[in-house]
Amino acid sequence: MALTGIQILKMLPKKNCGECGIPTCLAFAMKVAAGQTEIGECPYVSDEVKEQIGEASAPPIRTVKIGAGESTFTTGGETCLFRHEKRFENPTGIAVLVSTGMGDAEVDGRISRFKTLRYERVGVLLKADLIAIKDSNGDAAAFTALVKKVLDGAPDAGLILMSDKTETLKAGTAACGERKPLLYGASADNAEAMAALAKESQCPLAVKGNNVDDAVAISEKLLAAGLKDLMVDTGARTVKAALEDNVLARRSAIKAKFKPLGFSTITFPCEITDDPLMEAMVASVLIAKYAGIVVLSDLQGDVLFPLLLERLNIFTDPQRPMVVQEDVYSINGPAENSPVLITCNFSLTYFIVSGEIEGSKVPSWLLIKDTEGLSVLTAWAAGKFGADMIAQFMKKSGIENKVKHRELIIPGYLASMKGELEEELAGWTITIGPREAGHLPAFLKEWKPAA
Numbered sequence: 001m002a003l004t005g006i007q008i009l010k011m012l013p014k015k016n017c018g019e020c021g022i023p024t025c026l027a028f029a030m031k032v033a034a035g036q037t038e039i040g041e042c043p044y045v046s047d048e049v050k051e052q053i054g055e056a057s058a059p060p061i062r063t064v065k066i067g068a069g070e071s072t073f074t075t076g077g078e079t080c081l082f083r084h085e086k087r088f089e090n091p092t093g094i095a096v097l098v099s100t101g102m103g104d105a106e107v108d109g110r111i112s113r114f115k116t117l118r119y120e121r122v123g124v125l126l127k128a129d130l131i132a133i134k135d136s137n138g139d140a141a142a143f144t145a146l147v148k149k150v151l152d153g154a155p156d157a158g159l160i161l162m163s164d165k166t167e168t169l170k171a172g173t174a175a176c177g178e179r180k181p182l183l184y185g186a187s188a189d190n191a192e193a194m195a196a197l198a199k200e201s202q203c204p205l206a207v208k209g210n211n212v213d214d215a216v217a218i219s220e221k222l223l224a225a226g227l228k229d230l231m232v233d234t235g236a237r238t239v240k241a242a243l244e245d246n247v248l249a250r251r252s253a254i255k256a257k258f259k260p261l262g263f264s265t266i267t268f269p270c271e272i273t274d275d276p277l278m279e280a281m282v283a284s285v286l287i288a289k290y291a292g293i294v295v296l297s298d299l300q301g302d303v304l305f306p307l308l309l310e311r312l313n314i315f316t317d318p319q320r321p322m323v324v325q326e327d328v329y330s331i332n333g334p335a336e337n338s339p340v341l342i343t344c345n346f347s348l349t350y351f352i353v354s355g356e357i358e359g360s361k362v363p364s365w366l367l368i369k370d371t372e373g374l375s376v377l378t379a380w381a382a383g384k385f386g387a388d389m390i391a392q393f394m395k396k397s398g399i400e401n402k403v404k405h406r407e408l409i410i411p412g413y414l415a416s417m418k419g420e421l422e423e424e425l426a427g428w429t430i431t432i433g434p435r436e437a438g439h440l441p442a443f444l445k446e447w448k449p450a451a
């Protein structure tokens, strides 16, 4: 059971020295209990206490890392059943399958699509995360050659090595070096040998069950062997069964603290259907309901992009709006006679407004005022986007040194603020912009600074 802050405090040295970066031991204990910092940040805690607190404050779904360095893929770390209760921590990994049974052109195409199908939305890079490399004919040399091809072709891909043969996986793992792959998988027949390989190579290991009971039995065996970094495949190969198993595993881990299922699941939409659109639908169901990884048969933009957007929506923190930094943004190379616009720092607003300005090709200055991530009207209603605050921000922004004119374009929804803002901003004329960002290009093309 998770420890409370007070229980953790009792085990701390209570020096209140601040070396952990937090002024008091009490505040530090509260942060550890909330999962906001690690017990290891206090240099005075013994290894024994570290282990005790670390285990007790660990999330019910274990955090597991695949790979190394900047491109490490992290899964698990989940603490709730529903996003609104807190937040979901680590987005579902999207993987594409390649196998030794495929021709070179097919493999090259998938690697190439892994590298090129990347999108930037609201300042976030959206892309697939992993490549699953499958041994489909028991040929260790061919498998290792394929692993090397993926390592060279996709340097930032997390790797999943799939074979029933321990020796084949061992050869592939050796080729991966520091890029620790996920080993798939430990079945009832090979669990001991796979456990030994995972221990020796320090790689995470996937349980490969035929059903939930089978997966639990294998997981218990691996836990007893001292392994900690696991993922679970319950063997479900219909969308109904995969969905039910994912929900069962998450509920068992969170509600009943059932250790054998306290791991992310790895799921295979690629083995559930041959129809690409149906596969996308299956993947979308499993992303929405708890899959740690979905393995797809291929990557195509029309399927991948909606899945990435779905994932982005589910894994943003519902308690913290996405924001951009308060600043003056120059768009299309503005000069001293370019229009000056202002809006809030809710990232969706920023990206929509800046996108429309960019599309208009009119050089412009866009002022982004910190409204704590609230949208225009909400921020105004909450007193975070009032005339006095806008005036204050305008003065400190330095925009007066960048333009010769004194005309500010405000969002159409804030029309009622015009008079008040003109009083606060002596010397400036306030122009009411359009209500909808989509009307900005036409508005800006017509705009001329007041004489």
Ligand code: SF4
Pocket: 012, 013, 014, 015, 016, 017, 018, 019, 020, 021, 022, 023, 024, 025, 028, 041, 042, 043, 044
């Ligand atoms: S470093 Fe340790 S002893 Fe010092 S304040 Fe932090 S928790 Fe307390």
